[in-house]
Amino acid sequence: MTQRFVTTVLYDVPFFRGLHGPGKFLLDGWQASFILTAQSGFPTQVNSASNFDTTGTGITSRPDSVPGQNGNLDPDQRTWQKWFNTAAFAPAQF
Numbered sequence: 205m206t207q208r209f210v211t212t213v214l215y216d217v218p219f220f221r222g223l224h225g226p227g228k229f230l231l232d233g234w235q236a237s238f239i240l241t242a243q244s245g246f247p248t249q250v251n252s253a254s255n256f257d258t259t260g261t262g263i264t265s266r267p268d269s270v271p272g273q274n275g276n277l278d279p280d281q282r283t284w285q286k287w288f289n290t291a292a293f294a295p296a297q298f
Contacts (some may be wrong), residue, residue, distance in 0.1 A: 208242075214237045215237065217234040273291055273292035275292040
């Protein structure tokens with residue numbers, strides 16, 4: 205994905221502010237919100253089967269995989285910092 209735009213809109217609903225008692229407790233203070241996401245391009249998989257040009261440069265976007273290494277980590281080894289096996293991929297050779 206080359207560009208990504210995300211925005212959030214939050215609106216305080218002004219209805220029911222003049223109520224008293226149980227009606228105020230149930231209906232006052234509501235908010236409406238939405239999230240808008242706009243992006244260009246499509247995400248691509250990182251595997252050796254992704255042998256197509258995703259960058260528009262005429263060069264295929266295939267990663268260099270290391271023989272004998274699996275790119276997937278076991279679920280109990282995944283963290284926010286390391287979601288896949290980074291040792292399974294080598295820097296691109298130019």
